[in-house]
Amino acid sequence: MRVSVLASGSTGNTTLIETKQHKVLMDAGISGKKTKDLLAKVGVDIKDIDMAFLSHDHTDHSGGLGVLMRRYPKINAFANSGTWQYLIDTNKIGKLPVEQINAFEPGKTKTFGDLEVTSFATSHDAAEPQYYVFSSAGKRFACLTDTGYVSNIVKDAIEDADGYLMEFNYDNMMLRNGPYSWALKQRIMSDVGHLSNDQAAETLLDVVSLKTKHIFLAHRSQHNNTQLLAHETAYEMLEDGDANLPADVKIIDTQASQPTNLLKI
Template sequence: MGLRFTVLASGSTGNATIVQSSEKTVLVDAGLSMKKLDELMRERGVAGHDLDALFVTHEHSDHIKGLGAFARKYELPIYANEATWGAMERHVGTIAAEKRVIMETGEALDFGSMRVQSYPISHDAAEPVGYCFQENGEKLSLATDLGYVSEKVRSQIVDSDVLVLESNHDTEMLRMGRYPWNIKRRILSDVGHLSNVAAGEALIELMTDRTKRVYLAHLSLDHNQMDLAMLTVNSILENHGIFYKQDEFPLRKTYHDKPTPWDEVRQK
C-alpha cells in the first residue's frame, strides 16, 4: 500500500483528515467532537488506536475542537509549532509533556517511510501551517485556511500528485450574506480564506502533468455551494486552455458532514 487519505470533514463546522502511509497513520486536525471523530473514522474502517500521531495546522476551534479529549483518549502525540501550542494550550486541556511535540514551521519530519513537511500559510492565527506528505515519490498536499497563495505556499504544493485546496466562498454570496462587515472583511483579506475564483487562479500555476486530482475543501455553508465552486474553478481552468475529458475530470468534492472515500495518491 502506498500513500492514501480520506478527508473526514472539511468546512467551518470542523476539519479533520487521515493520511496513511505503508507504515503510519496520522490525523491532521481534530476540529470536531471526539464522538464525531470516532464516528467518521469508523465509516472508513479506522479506530483511534490505529493512529500514530496528530498534526495541527492552527488553533482555531474548527481545527482543534476535539483535539485534547481525542489525544488523551488514544494517548497520541500532538505535533504543532511553538506559537500554535501557546495559542491553543488553554483550549485543549492538560497534555502530557511527552505527548507535546514541537514541530517548527518549515520543518520536515521522517515519520516511518513518510516525510511530513510543514510550511507557512497566511491566516489570522498565531503561526498557521499547511502540510505536505510524501512517500516513494508520491506527494499529497493539504492547503486550506489561506488568505492567499504566497510564493512560499506555491513552492511547497506545486507539482503535487493530489492537492486538497481551499475554495471557501463565492465572493458575491459573501458580500450579500448575513455576516457583519468586519467578518466579511476578515474572510476577504490576505489572512482570511480563498474564494472560488482565487482557488481556480491558483490552480493554473499549481497543476502540472503530475497532478491527478484536486479536492476543493473548507467550503462555507453560508456563502458557497460545491457545484458552484467546481463550476467556477473548472471555468477558470478552461479559460486558460486546461481541458479534461469527463472521465479524467480532476476536481473532487469534500463534505462538512461525511468523509471522502479513501483515495490512493498514486491512483490515476
C-alpha cells in the first residue's frame, strides 16, 4: 500500500491510497483539474482512480466529488446514507450518477479485492461524519481529521496502525488570540469542531505502536497554526510521552497544494 496526501488544509483535502489492484481517493475537496494535476505529480493518471471514500459533506472534503463522478464513470464513490442524502437534497455538488453511489455505513467493514476498508463515526458538525482505516497486504493506514474529540471507540478503531493521517488543526494560543469571532473560535474548540495540536498528539500517544512508521500531520489551519508548531508538538509529545514508537518513524508535514511523496506504508 502506498499513500500520498495530495492536498490538506482548510482549502481542500484529498489523499491517494494505492494498492496493487486499486487507486483510491479519500475525500475529494479540491477541483477536478487540481486533483488531476496533483495526481500527475506523483505519477498517477486520474483515469486509473476507481474508488473514492467520502468522510463528510463539508466542501473542503466533498467539493470536487461530483465533477469526478460525472467526468470519470469508473469511479465508485462511497459515503454513509446521511452524507449522501444531504448532498443530494442540497444539490451541493451537482447531480450525481446514481450507478456510482454506494452506501457505506459507520462501523462497517468492506473488502474490495486486496483492499479492506473499515468505517467509524466521528464528532463534527456535518450531516453524518465518519472516517476510515484502509488495510492491504497486512498493513493498516488510519485516517482521522475533522473531529472535535477522539472517543475510546475511535481509538480502538485506529490503534496499532502502520500509518496515520491525523488532524493537527490549530494551536490553542493562536486560535484564542487570532482574528476569528468568538462564536467561530468556540465552534472550532467544541466537541463537534477540530483537533488542536495537543489533542492530536495526545491521541497518537494512545494509539501508536512499534508498527507505526508514518504519521502525516493533516488539516492544518491557515490562520490558527503553523507547520513548525504542529510538527514540534507532535515530535515533542511523542518523545516526552515515551510513545511506543520505532526509531525510524517519519512525521510528515502536508501542504494545501503540494502532494507528499508517494510513500510505501
